[in-house]
Every structure is written in structure tokens, then in C-alpha cells.
Amino acid sequence: MSHQTPQPDPLTSGPHDPEHDPSASYALEPDYVAALTDRIVSTSGETKLSVSPINNQPLAHIPQSSEADVVEAFARARRAQQAWARTSLDHRAEVMLRLHDLVLDREQEIVDLAVWESGKARKDAYLEVYHVALTARYYARTAHKHLDPKRLAGIIPGATRVDLNRVPKGVVGIIAPWNYPFTMALCDGLPALAAGNAVVIKPDSQTVLTALIGAQILEEAGFPKDLWGVVSGPGSRVGTSVINKADYICFTGSTATGKKVAAGCAERLIGCSLELGGKNPILILRDAAIEKAAEGATRAAFSNAGQLCVSTERMLVADQIYDRFVERFVARTEALVLGPGHEWTTDVGSLISQDQLDTVTAHVEDAVAKGAKVLAGGKARPDLGPYFYEPTILEGVTEEMTCFGNETFGPVISVYRFHDETQAIAKANEGPYGLNASIYSQDGTRARAIAREIKCGTVNINEGFGATFASVDAPMGGMLESGMGRRQGAEGIHRYTEAQAVGTQRVWGFRPPVGVSNERFANVLTLSARVMKKLGRA
Template sequence: MALQRPASLSDAFLERLVQRVPSTSGGSWKLTEVYTGDLLVELPQSAPEDVAAAYARAREVQRDWAATPLKDRLAVFKRAHTLFLDHAQTTTDLIQAESGKNRRMAIEETCDPVMVMSHYLKRAPHLLKPVRRGGPIPLVSSSTEIRQPKGIVGIIAPWNFPFATGISDSISALMAGNGIVLKPDNKTALSPLYGVQLLEEAGLPRGLFQVVCGEGPDVGPALIDHANYVMFTGSTATGRTIGERAGRNLIGCCLELGGKNPMIVLEDADPDEVVQGLMFGAFGNTGQICMHIERVYLPRSQYADYRRRIVAATEALTLGASYDFGPDVGSLVSPDHRDRVRAHVEDAVAKGARVLTGGRVRPDLGPAFFEPTVLEGVTQDMLAGVTETFGPVVALHAYDTVDEAVALANDTDYGLNASVWGGDLDQACAVGRRIESGNVNVNDILATAFASKGTPSGGVKQSGVGARHGDQGMLKYTDTQNLAVLKKQVMGARPGQDYDQYVKGMLGGLKMMRRTRIR
């Protein structure tokens, strides 16, 4: 039976969404439903001149937004919190249509901006409040730390979580008084466009949040050159290019990049929980999660049992195209990406790896489906051994000692996420602290770390620079102004005073400040 597209995704609705994308060139990109390959809408393509105009418009509105009292800015997001939840099903339909992920992952993605709003609605008043401190001379001087918005933040969002990254990464920047120019991936522009519409319905000034669309080489340089700060989520290679250009422009950037994330299973771990966790860690969002697991290290004494359990659980997963909660695993995002994943598996097999289950494309289900795949015998001369596959493919490895497992986990250029499983939490945490990774989850794959919005989340090594979430996730979008006040001119020798006497008095005063803890 032919797949029925949700009624919410009418042609008129989709056309209204893409009308806000500026395009003076008249070019368009065919945005298709991933499950079927059918055309959803012609997405306008922006030229560099359109990007420049979007920044100019956002700057006009941002001046008044920055001057708006914080409580009034936050009131917009209190209303948006309700709107996002009320319209979560429509957002989920959009996410599924444009990305092909299963419904569980799509509905969970809609929750991320709401969680970010909740956190910063509580935290922003403290983070953005001016902080008065003492000056160099007690009583007659002071220094106040003032947080000011950077201006317009350029955000480049990936296709794997277009709504969560495109909207969530904007929220703290907007609360802090900035404007936004967002470039989503062409394949997944609809859900962030809908998010902007909901924010404007909540009272966000129209024009403050701009969306431009186009291929990276076409509009990326203009997006960076006009920005006051850049937030990027994507590949390490692209992140390096963006970081270099931002550096030349003397602007800051935050880069969440690739990963080759390991999972270490200790001998006292619960096998049922390990296997259940791995099914999400390896195959959630069809393996297209920056923090998902691609390498699993198992105790050699338990390897055979774990291999049997993991293969059986993988083969029990259901794969399919559906707008309900039926299938466990959805589609890859495109036929091109399907071919990349297949190439990694074929390269591994050609060099001696074994496919324990899966490993095949599934054109009978749709244009971009690939079976959940478990490999063993993967080595570092294989693409799947060192390069991020970013698909439903996981490799199993045996280890003899915990030291060996930690060394293997760290033997990578990446350091975004890691997972450790064990019954003794102290021991598991001790192992986790030895892993070179910006995020480490104990007895979980990724959700505990990423959903902890109060703690920064970012990568080390080649997995990124900076972090989202936590205080850093808002303060990075601000500049610090040091407003210093001197009430009386006492810094220097008085008229007629011998300078040697002044220096003696100054040094004596500094000693007194140290003893009395006066700052």
C-alpha cells in the first residue's frame, strides 16, 4: 500500500513555510520526501546578496530587541514553550518527511528546544545580570561586568537534527539579545522554518530570525563574513574551513564536529541493559546521531555471549517507512548517504571484516534504506575503523584488560562522546574519566549527557571547539564590557608629593589589602 503523507503537510502549508527564504536569483532546490523520493516543495535558493540583505534586516530589528528588557524577551519564550508543545505533532510530521527518521526520534527531537527554553528561562536572569565587583582602590572605585549581545549570530545546522540544532542553538542567543541568520541543510529546511514561524507567533519580532538556504560553498562564505559569531554543527573537514574563515574575520565560533564514539562494557555490566542501550546507541536515528556508538569493546570472556545477544536484538528490529510509531528504524537521509554507508561496509568486508547481520540496502522499503549492520574484525586500515560512518553500522571488538579497552577507545582523532557500562558505578566512572571525550555517559549511550542542559556539551580533539548548553551555551553569545568607575582621583601622586613617598604608600597599601583580603 502506498505511503500516505500526513494531512498536516499540505502543499499550501509547505509553500507558506518556504516563502520566507530570500531568493533574488530565482533558483530552487527540489526538497523531497525521503521515504518515497516524491517532491515536497521547491525550496528557494539564496544568493550571497540575499545573505547580506538578511543580515542587514536582522541588524535593524536586533537593535531594538537588544534594548528590550530581559523579562520581556523571556516572556516570548514562555509563550513559545507552550506553542512548541501544542504543535509538536506537526513538527514531527515535517521532521519525518524531510529526514526519513522514525517517529520516535522525530518526536524526541521536537522536545529539545522546549528543554533548552526551560533551562535558560530559569538561568538567563542570573547569567545576564550585571555583576558589580570591587575596583583597585577600596571604597572609591568599582568594576561592573556587563554582558552585551554580540549582534547577529550565523548558525549552520546539519540535516540529522535540523529542528533541534537550528532552533535550540538559537534560543540562548536570542534570549541574550542577538539576532539570527540560520542556514539549514537544503534537505531539511522545513522543520526549522516552522520553528521560526512558531517563535514569531509567540511574539519574536519579525525579521530578527532570518533563514537563508543554499549549498554550503555558495552561501557559506557570505554567512560567515557578515556574522558576529558562528555556530556550526557538522563534519570536521567543514568545521576546519569555517574556523579558519572565522579566525580571519576575528570573530568567535563554536564547532560541534564528527565522532567515532566508543562504548566500553565492563565485566559486571548487566547484559540485558547493555544490549538494549546499544540498540539505540548504534541504530537510533538510523545511526545518524553525532554522539552515536560505532565501536563496542567487550570483555573477551563474555564476547561470544554478547555477540549472540547483539545479533539477535539487531535482527529483531523492524525497518520501515511510516508516520506512526511502528518501525524501530527509519531511512537514511538520502540515496547519496546510503551509498556512503554501503561503501564503508563493502570496504571493511573487502579487507577482511565479517558482517554478522545486515549490510544490505533495502530498495523495497524506499530509496535510502540500509539494514542495521553489525561487523566484527574491523581494523584501522578500513574506512569503518577510523572514519565516522554515520549510519546504522557498529563494530564489535574484544578486549583482555580495562587498560587495553581504554587505550583502544582513545585511539582515535575524535573525542565527542563515549559510553561506559558497569555494575560498580565508582569503577565505571573511574574508567569514564580516563576516556578522552567531551561527553561520557555511564550506563547510558548519549541522552543523559545531552539532555543535561545545565552542563556544557562539546567535543575535544578533532570533535570540536566550544560547547552548547550550560552557562557557556549562553555566555558565548555575549561580549563582556568592563564598566569601571573611579569616584575620586586618588590613583597617582598628589600635587607636590614626593614620588618615592607615594610608591612606599602604594606598596604598603597593597600589603594591607592582601592581609585584610580587600580586593
């Protein structure tokens, strides 16, 4: 396993200077931190220390919000939303396109902070910037398509006109995760803004600073002040308060917490979209191109150190190619560069916290104690930093092992043989989750037919997750206990609107004309229904 050497203390070695040393450490100036944290609505006087998982060094003191602060954030957002909802779609699109450019202009800064705050590899942090830019441009270019009023068929052709309006929900509450702190903070909120809503977001406590860069750039792009409010603090207090005040909730996180969020929304009869856990399978069919599949599977399993909702944790490989494929997969895994993610050459960065490291360690140790074999990795690397863990491949994982059906959310994958594709599909559908799956085959038609039989919200063919996730016109979300609702595409913006039907009746209403009995009127309606069917009308 290749690795990078630990980096110097970011508080003592000076600011990041990519032109002279791209691996140099990164110091946060007090004025810079203040400019970010001033965007948090907080009057409690409480702060929480944010530290880098790369080396446990302090980054900033993050102001904490009280329940009263959440109330204030929503009050400000409601005032801002009333004016914003009256702006034209063209104006909103123009601001969104300015955001697109600003995000790309500040790429280096965003990536630096995301690396330090989340511990991820630089190339994974860059994809956050790129995905936000894609999302901003997509909703700017498609706002009219998704939101313009549409004419629908009326009951009486020529006499009944029906229009469908998309009315904003009001103020959307977003509870964002730590694993993709820039993407998950902004990409769920941008369609909400495009649809005329305001947003109040609670970033995860471990990655508030990266989310705050997003808030700063939104305002710089021209979104009105207070349209995007930020509150900070523990989910038990601040998250619950957000649910109690929002008109709609967007949550990304664990299935256990998602169920509590859904219950809170049900109590208030508000809608929610939930992107939750997964135990995502990858199927390597007998005709897969072995080298291409091994490369793709390595990215699918170990991108972002496996801390990705759509990453692969179960690999099903056809008997005919099992030995050859696993040999190449192990070789590619062992060649990955593990270490602090400052440089572009790093493949796998740090886990986010001690809790995450403990989960990964416990899953692997439990599997090994019960008879699983480690084909690659299998141990923590404290020599690189407090939470580094080697990309790990397990063979012989069985049902009694914790990692068989429980999400690890780390750089661990289990490999299994299958004898026929019916068996592979059945194994892929085992368990309560249904978020993402992938299939490797040189027969695209057959792979797409198999995809229809897999109970997952997204299925990628000859790719781990990028083919769907990067295609922002495609909906993304889970089936079963992996969630409800969808981000991206039309569904990703329509979730933030109320569908309002407006019917205009001309000539006469829904009653018999003068002199016509109710019975005769009913006969006329029956005849018209038969005629409309013959004419092929809906």
C-alpha cells in the same frame, strides 16, 4: 530483522490522518508550503526540489537565496536586533515560554514533516520537539542567572567597583545540519535570542521545511519579524556569504567543512562554535549489567539510523563478559524494526540520501573484503525504500579498514575485546576525534573516574548520549577535531555575548597621593599585596 512495509505515495494518497490511520501518507498542500517558504529571503527566482528520502517523492520547491539576499537578510536582522537588545530579559523570557507551549501544541505537525523530510523514525523526530521545548524553557528560566550584570572584586576594596556586563554580539549566523533539522535549527538560536541577538540561519538544503516550521512558530510566539532570518541554498555560496556577514557563527557538520568555517571566521576575527565529527566509543566494563548495557548500546548505535553526531560507532567490551554481551547485543539489534518511520513502533528509519547510503555501503563492504565479520545486518534494503540500510554490527575491524577510524555516520558499529581498563581507555582515546563517549558499569564512582581520562566533551555513564544531551544545563561539544565551543548551559548562551568590564574608581585614582613619591607608593602597594594574601583575598 523486522521491518515496516513501504507507504503509499504522499502526493496521491491524501493528507496524514493519525486518528484513522497513523501510518497514512502525508501530502503538503500548496498554501501550507507557501506559508513556510515565504519566510526565506529569496529574490533569485531559483528553486530546488525537495524530495522525501523515504520514497523519493517530491515535497516542495524551495526558493534559493542569492548573495544579495543574504546581505538583505542581515540588514533586516540588524534593524530588528537593535530594538530587541533594548527589551527586558523578562519580556524575552515570556516570549520564550510561549514558544515552549506552541512547539508542544504543534508536535504532531512538526513530527510528521520531520519524518517525511529526513526519513527518521517517528520516536526520533518526537525527541526533536521535546528538546526544543526543554531548551526554550531552560533559557527562559535562567536568563537572569546567565545575563544579569555581576559585581566583581575590585583592586582596592571599597574604592574600586567592577561590574561585568554581557553584551550581545549582534547578528549570529547559524549553519544547521540535516540530521536533526528542528532541534539543530532552533536550539542553537534560542540562547542567541535570549541574549539579545538576532539570527540568520541557513538550514541544510535537504531539510529546509522542518527548519521553516521553527521560524514560523518563533514569529507566532512573539519574536519580532526579521529577528530570525532564513536563507537557503548551497553552502559554497550561501554559507560563505553568511560567514562573511555575521558577527558570530554557529556551525554543526563535518570536521572538514568545520575547518573551512573556522578559517573564514579567523579571516574576519569573529568567534565561532563548531560541533563536528566523531568516532564515539562505548566501554562495556566487566561489571556492567549485561541486559541494560545491550539495550542502551542498541539505542546509542542505531538511533536516527546512526546519523547522530554523538552516536556510538566503536564498542569496547571486557573479555570477561564479551561473548555473553555480544550475544544479547546482536539479538537486540536483529529485533529492531526497520522501515518508514511514520508509526511509533518503527525503531530505525531511512538514511537521508544516496551519498549517505553509498558511504555506509562502502565502509561495510571494505571491512568485509579485508576480513571483518558481519554479526548482524550488513546490507541495504531497497525493498523498503531507496536509502534504507540494516543496523549492522562488525567484528574483527582492523586499522587498514576505512571504518576503523573514519566516521561512518550511519547504522554501523564495530565491536572489540579489551583485556584491562587501561587498554580500553587508550583505545577509546585513539584517533583525532573527541565528541562523546559512554561507559557501562555498576560502579558509578569507578566509571566517573575513568570518564576523566577519556578525551571527549561529553561522557555518559549507563547511557549512550541522552544523560548529557538532554540535560540542557550541561555543556555539550567536542575536544580535538570534534569541534570547539559548547552548546547548552551557561557556555551555550555566553558564546553569544561579549564580556564587558566596567570599572568605577572612587576616592583616588591609580597614582601616588599628593606628597607621596613613586617609590614610597610602590612600597605601599607591595605591603598591601602581602596583607591581602594573608587575609586570603584573591
